[in-house]
Amino acid sequence: MSVVLNRAPAQIPAAGASDLLASYVNFASTCQASGGDVGQAHYTPEGTSTGSCDESDGPALRILTILKGFAGLDEPTQTVARNVIVADLAYLLDDNHYQNPTYNLWEDTFGQSIFARSVQLAALNQVISLGRGLGIPVPPTAQAAATWLRQQLPLHWSGGPDDYYVGVLDASRGEGDPPAPYDPSIDPVLACTYGAGVPPYDPRLLSTAAQVHAQWTEPAPAAYPVNGADATIGIGPCIGRYNGDEYSGWSLTSNTGHHHLGRLYMRVRPALLRARGRHQEWHSRTHRSSGGDVPAPDSRTVAAGLKLSHPGDHAQAGHRNPRWITSTTRVPCRRQMSDRRGRREQDDRVSRIAIVRRSEP
Numbered sequence: 001m002s003v004v005l006n007r008a009p010a011q012i013p014a015a016g017a018s019d020l021l022a023s024y025v026n027f028a029s030t031c032q033a034s035g036g037d038v039g040q041a042h043y044t045p046e047g048t049s050t051g052s053c054d055e056s057d058g059p060a061l062r063i064l065t066i067l068k069g070f071a072g073l074d075e076p077t078q079t080v081a082r083n084v085i086v087a088d089l090a091y092l093l094d095d096n097h098y099q100n101p102t103y104n105l106w107e108d109t110f111g112q113s114i115f116a117r118s119v120q121l122a123a124l125n126q127v128i129s130l131g132r133g134l135g136i137p138v139p140p141t142a143q144a145a146a147t148w149l150r151q152q153l154p155l156h157w158s159g160g161p162d163d164y165y166v167g168v169l170d171a172s173r174g175e176g177d178p179p180a181p182y183d184p185s186i187d188p189v190l191a192c193t194y195g196a197g198v199p200p201y202d203p204r205l206l207s208t209a210a211q212v213h214a215q216w217t218e219p220a221p222a223a224y225p226v227n228g229a230d231a232t233i234g235i236g237p238c239i240g241r242y243n244g245d246e247y248s249g250w251s252l253t254s255n256t257g258h259h260h261l262g263r264l265y266m267r268v269r270p271a272l273l274r275a276r277g278r279h280q281e282w283h284s285r286t287h288r289s290s291g292g293d294v295p296a297p298d299s300r301t302v303a304a305g306l307k308l309s310h311p312g313d314h315a316q317a318g319h320r321n322p323r324w325i326t327s328t329t330r331v332p333c334r335r336q337m338s339d340r341r342g343r344r345e346q347d348d349r350v351s352r353i354a355i356v357r358r359s360e361p
Contacts (some may be wrong), residue, residue: 018072019165021065025073025081028062032084039090041107053174056102057116059088061124061194061342067126089127092120093141093250098149104168104187106241111171114156115187118195121149125196156188164188164208165198167242180244181292184211187242226312 027047032038036049039056043049066081073081091099098120104113124146131138167187173179188208192198198205199223214220217237218228222244230236 017069018074021069022073022077024064025084026075027067028084029080032087038087039097039102041103053103053107055105055116056092056097056100057105057106057113057119058118059091060116060294063088063123064119064126064194064269067134078135082134085136086128088123089139089142092123093139093145096145098145103174105190108174108177109168109171109182110174112152112156112169113187114153114165114167114169114198115191115195117149117152118191118197120195121153122194122196123147124149150197158183163204164211165191165204178244180242182242182244184208184215185242186212186239212239213237215243 030047031043031049034043034048036051037054039054040049040052041055041058042052053129057129063085067087070078070081098117101111102113102116106166124142127136128138128142128146130136156169158164158166162183164184165188166183167185168182168206188198188205189212192200192202192205215222216239217223217231224238224240224242227237230238269273
């Protein structure tokens, strides 16, 4: 839903986005009223409880989604939206539920999730900042909860020789799931994309992202075979969820048959190639029409791929140690950056990029 709201100005009329959000709000209200844990991961299409596992990133993501399009809702739907947000806040804050371990966003590992903590922090920050102006009561414990969550996020840094953010602290795998090393995982990158407290310029995030990238590309033993082929034509790579992930998109299961993620990628791959060709043609024509005076891109900052601020987008291949910036918000002008050698630089662009590789000098 948040993806639709982000892209609505370009793809669908604003009224259409508001209608979609209104349906989302009303469905959320039905789900909350159906009984059971507000944080359960699944509901039926009719909005009834399934008794599924607790996944406390859900209420936080619901708050963020509703606030993103709240102003476009009509007054009756805004009233419903306020009640949904109040219920989600109560779930997170009552008995300090936000401090409890939860299932991760993949629903296969239980513990203290960096993704859950970051989106909970983002939701609380938004409510504290915007709530009163939208008629949403701000709980008196919201600020203390936000402060606690912000203090916990640095604890996910592994330090030592690994140098990555740990996706789930004190982790235990779900029943029936094979043991997995798990880290480095994509969870911290998604925490930066959707949440708060893990900024895109954090060197610890950049170190994590570089290792995530490396483990899915050749010559890594877990590299997806398609990434090798794609690298030769300048697209990719496909990124897995976590180290040891066996859900490849082509696995055979006893109850569902073949998963279709791999097939889906192969279906959209020709469109990616056509888009790349059109971009190259446009750049060539622009260069010729200007007499060859089109300035080259900044040699210190090269776009490494398409936007990843929404799930399902495709990243451009980088090198073994790229420096990545990940964000779904506008990066302020002239933000001072620092790489791992201590050199400080400035980025003069305002951008909505999700992943950028800072090239070697």
